[in-house]
Every structure is written in structure tokens, then in C-alpha cells.
Amino acid sequence: MSETSWITTPVTADILRGALELERTEHGVLPHRLPAWARAQSPDGQLAMAEAQPSGVRLVFRTRATAVELDTLRTRPAYPGIPPRADGVYDLLVDGRLFGRATGTGGNVLVLDTAAGTAETRPGPVGTVRFGGLPARVKDVEIWLPYNEITELVALRSNAPVESVPPGDRxxxxxxxxxxxxxxxxxxxxxxxxxxxxxxxxxxxxxxxxxxxxxxxxxxxxxxxxxxxxxxxxxxxxxxxxxxxxxxxxxxxxxxxxxxxxxxxxxxxxxxxxxxxxxxxxxxxxxxxxxxxxxxxxxxxxxxxxxxxxxxxxxxxxxxxxxxxxxxxxxxxxxxxxxxxxxxxxxxxxxxxxxxxxxxxxxxxxxxxxxxxxxxxxxxxxxxxxxx
Incomplete structure (x- = not known):
């Protein structure tokens, strides 16, 4: 199958690890590291941003695909007077070993003015992260999401079918x-x-x-x-x-x-x-x-x-x-x-x-x-x- 014959796989809990809850959004799904009932018990904006930044959250699946694309809508924090942070990095692992890295594009910017106590979201487009040249064999693939960017998962595409990986004995x-x-x-x-x-x-x-x-x-x-x-x-x-x-x-x-x-x-x-x-x-x-x-x-x-x-x-x-x-x-x-x-x-x-x-x-x-x-x-x- 050519790289242009893409198969879209829904992002569901069975191929996502490290998140405690998935929220359905206008664009796709948003991984959370605290459940909704816990988030409801604190109005703190810092906590809301931190728990939605997917540190340790990763997509895990088994596939023969040699190319994978992930559409995401990121939200990056920005602070007036402070130099912008570097783009968040996606890590792709093949059978537990680092195979490639990429950064996202587009996305929203959350402008936080701590002196004024204000927060403003400036909307941006969905971006795509692409990994190619993967080994043409059955393998376990992990895509680790940036720890410092709120990341809505819009679409996962591959040029071969994707299946979930049993949790194993780890x-x-x-x-x-x-x-x-x-x-x-x-x-x-x-x-x-x-x-x-x-x-x-x-x-x-x-x-x-x-x-x-x-x-x-x-x-x-x-x-x-x-x-x-x-x-x-x-x-x-x-x-x-x-x-x-x-x-x-x-x-x-x-x-x-x-x-x-x-x-x-x-x-x-x-x-x-x-x-x-x-x-x-x-x-x-x-x-x-x-x-x-x-x-x-x-x-x-x-x-x-x-x-x-x-x-x-x-x-x-x-x-x-x-x-x-x-x-x-x-x-x-x-x-x-x-x-x-x-x-x-x-x-x-x-x-x-x-x-x-x-x-x-x-x-x-x-x-x-x-x-x-x-x-x-x-x-x-x-x-x-x-x-x-």
C-alpha cells in the first residue's frame, strides 16, 4: 500500500496510555491527566493548563505501516515580556527505541498576563506531525505527545492498519x-x-x-x-x-x-x-x-x-x-x-x-x-x- 493510501484510525482509549480521561471536543479528543470530577474541584487556571498538557501521554499501537501522520490542535502558553517557549517535541519509538522526533505546527496560543490576571486564547489551525521511513514489518509504535502543549488529537492516519497493543506485564x-x-x-x-x-x-x-x-x-x-x-x-x-x-x-x-x-x-x-x-x-x-x-x-x-x-x-x-x-x-x-x-x-x-x-x-x-x-x-x- 502506498503512503498516499491512508487509513484513518479513531483515537480511543485502547491506543492511548498515560491519560486518565478523554474529553470529546469539537475537533477530536483531548487527553486529561486528572478526571473531570477532580478538575471541577479547583478553578485554578494553572492547574487546568498543567493537567491538560499531556506529559507522559502516548499513542501505542501495532502496525506494518511505514508512514504515520497525526493531526493535532495544540495550545501553547505565552507570557508578555517572556521569550516564547520552544515548540513541543513529539517522540516516535519503534519497539521501544527512539526512531524520530518532530514538532507541531499551527495551533492556538494562550496568552497569560500574570500581572493583569488575564488569559486570552488566540485561535489557530490544526497542524500535522508526520513520520516516514518506518521499518516495513510488524512493530510496536509509540508517539509521545509534547509535555508542554495542550494537545487535542484530531486524526491518526497510517498507510497500513493499526491495532491496539496488549498491556503486557510491565x-x-x-x-x-x-x-x-x-x-x-x-x-x-x-x-x-x-x-x-x-x-x-x-x-x-x-x-x-x-x-x-x-x-x-x-x-x-x-x-x-x-x-x-x-x-x-x-x-x-x-x-x-x-x-x-x-x-x-x-x-x-x-x-x-x-x-x-x-x-x-x-x-x-x-x-x-x-x-x-x-x-x-x-x-x-x-x-x-x-x-x-x-x-x-x-x-x-x-x-x-x-x-x-x-x-x-x-x-x-x-x-x-x-x-x-x-x-x-x-x-x-x-x-x-x-x-x-x-x-x-x-x-x-x-x-x-x-x-x-x-x-x-x-x-x-x-x-x-x-x-x-x-x-x-x-x-x-x-x-x-x-x-x-
Whole structure:
């Protein structure tokens, strides 16, 4: 069959992984990483944008096709005064190996003016991502969607029939965290640190990394409670500091409540609590965090007063100590609960070699380092996710 004899395959849940819900839209389907009932419990625009950005979401199918096209309608965020972000990257894997990369075209632009508190969507056309030259044999194909662009899936075309792939025996890993887990500044969809760690650990990733929104929300805990999982991890702390949403008095019971809720659905599942990675601006200085464009590039800074720690304001050091204490306390009755100090993944020596470009988020090389270290520590021999 020639490449011009296209077969259109509906995008349905049986060929999509990493999403918890599909919303039917005017153009096609929109993958969500939080279900509708959870989204309805928060009016926050940042959360709405983050959960609809499909970090870890991928199309998975089996085919003899040598060419595949995907029509999408992307929505890209833009901020006045801040240079535009690079186009999101689609990764195509053949039998688990990276085969090609592409970027989208067209799409909407969501203009967010944080100073004015406004959001304006500027509509654009549907674009097409095309991959050609695939091996002319039966193979498993994965198309990983950009982690940083809301992506409506309009049409999937191929020059040979497509069928779903049985889930297999890979363990499902549900991970929740901040923009660092979401993927900020990673090179592409499969090179965010959770995607890399999942690949190295042989796990099926469900990435609930939500940029700016790892805030111990109970709807997130209930979402994890109701999601099938063999392994669970939580990267907690940085968003609680840079959003300045609570004090230590509220933080401690909120962590307990978050863990209690997850345990209602997963009483014995290995559960790893990861404390904050090193971030010098917030180690000893509370939030809120603020964007700074005075140097001509985006930088983040902490605006709190270190003296306010005495009144219960949170810093990363405070959170690390409290998370370690909470896990130690609970582990006496919960042997499947584990703790990992985030500075083991990215600490002082790493910062000296690979500083955070904007003061807050790791770069692409650092994502790779974090992913490799997490895979070794969590999935390796003796780790909490090691096969039993």
C-alpha cells in the first residue's frame, strides 16, 4: 500500500496510555491527566493548563505501516515580556527505541498576563506531525505527545492498519510531582526525568507531575487512590514553598491526609515520598516565588523573609526534615512506605556543575541525570521499586 493510501484510525482509549480521561471536543479528543470530577474541584487556571498538557501521554499501537501522520490542535502558553517557549517535541519509538522526533505546527496560543490576571486564547489551525521511513514489518509504535502543549488529537492516519497493543506485564508506576516532574526544560517527551526512569525501570508511566500544582490537593490524592498502580511516588515540596499556600502547622496533617487517602486504595503498594531537590533560592528563604525579567532572561527568586521560618513559614530544608520525620513515623506500621532525600537526585555538587538555568528548573542534561539516578535508587537492587 502506498503512503498516499491512508487509513484513518479513531483515537480511543485502547491506543492511548498515560491519560486518565478523554474529553470529546469539537475537533477530536483531548487527553486529561486528572478526571473531570477532580478538575471541577479547583478553578485554578494553572492547574487546568498543567493537567491538560499531556506529559507522559502516548499513542501505542501495532502496525506494518511505514508512514504515520497525526493531526493535532495544540495550545501553547505565552507570557508578555517572556521569550516564547520552544515548540513541543513529539517522540516516535519503534519497539521501544527512539526512531524520530518532530514538532507541531499551527495551533492556538494562550496568552497569560500574570500581572493583569488575564488569559486570552488566540485561535489557530490544526497542524500535522508526520513520520516516514518506518521499518516495513510488524512493530510496536509509540508517539509521545509534547509535555508542554495542550494537545487535542484530531486524526491518526497510517498507510497500513493499526491495532491496539496488549498491556503486557510491565508494572504501572503512578508518579505525582511539580513542574520538575511535569518536565520543565526537558528536551522532549521521553526525556523528562520520570519518562527516562520508567524506561530504565521497565515500568508503564502515569505521570501526574503538574506544573505549579503539587499542593497536597485532596482531589489529587483521591485520583491516585482510584488509579490502578503497582508503584507510586510523590515528589513534594517545591510548589508549597514557591506558592506560599500553607504553614508548617497545616503542612504536617496535610501530608498525613494525602498519604491516608492514597492508602485507602493502595494499602500495600510500594509508595516512595521524594523530598525537594536542591533549589538554592528556597533552601532557607520562604516564598512566594516571583519571576524576574530585569536581566533580560526569565529568572525566579524568593521574596519571603528567612526570619519568618520561626512563625512556621516553609522552606525546602524545613519540608525535607518534616517529610523524613513523617515517613519514619508512619513506616513503623507501613513497611511499604519509603523516603528519598531529593538532594540525592540533584544536590550541591550537581548545582555546581549543572546550575538551574532559571533558578528553579533543571535543564535537559539534568533531567537525564535525575532520571538515571532515580531508576538506580528506586528500581535497582534493594530499591523500593525493585521486583519482588
Amino acid at each position: 508494572r504501572v508506576w503512578v508518579h505525582h510531582g511539580s513542574s520538575i516532574s511535569h518536565g520543565s526544560n526537558a528536551a522532549s517527551a521521553t526525556t523528562t526525568w520520570p519518562a527516562l526512569a520508567a524506561s530504565l525501570g521497565g515500568a508503564e508511566l502515569v505521570n501526574l507531575g503538574l506544573g505549579g500544582s503539587a499542593l497536597l490537593d485532596q482531589f489529587t490524592a483521591r485520583t491516585i487512590r482510584g488509579t490502578a498502580a503497582d508503584l507510586i511516588s510523590l515528589e513534594l515540596g517545591i510548589n508549597l514553598v514557591n506558592s506560599d499556600v500553607m504553614r508548617l502547622r497545616a503542612f504536617t496533617p496535610a501530608v498525613h491526609g494525602f498519604l491516608d487517602t492514597i492508602r485507602e486504595g493502595h494499602p500495600t503498594t510500594p509508595l516512595l515520598v521524594v523530598s525537594p531537590l536542591l533549589c538554592p533560592i528556597h533552601e532557607d528563604t520562604p516564598g512566594p516565588g516571583a519571576a524576574d525579567l530585569s536581566t533580560g532572561t526569565l529568572q525566579f527568586r524568593a521574596t519571603g523573609d528567612p526570619a519568618e521560618r520561626a512563625a512556621g513559614k516553609l522552606t525546602l530544608r524545613v519540608i525535607r526534615a518534616e517529610l523524613a520525620r513523617i515517613v519514619e513515623q508512619r513506616a513503623a506500621d507501613d513497611p511499604n512506605l519509603h523516603h528519598l532525600d531529593g538532594r540525592v537526585l540533584y544536590g550541591d555538587a550537581d548545582f555546581a556543575e549543572l546550575p538551574l538555568p532559571d533558578g528553579l528548573h533543571p535543564d535537559a542534561a539534568t533531567h537525564e541525570r535525575i532520571g538515571e539516578r532515580f531508576a538506580k535508587l528506586a528500581f535497582g537492587a534493594g530499591g523500593p521499586f525493585a521486583p519482588r
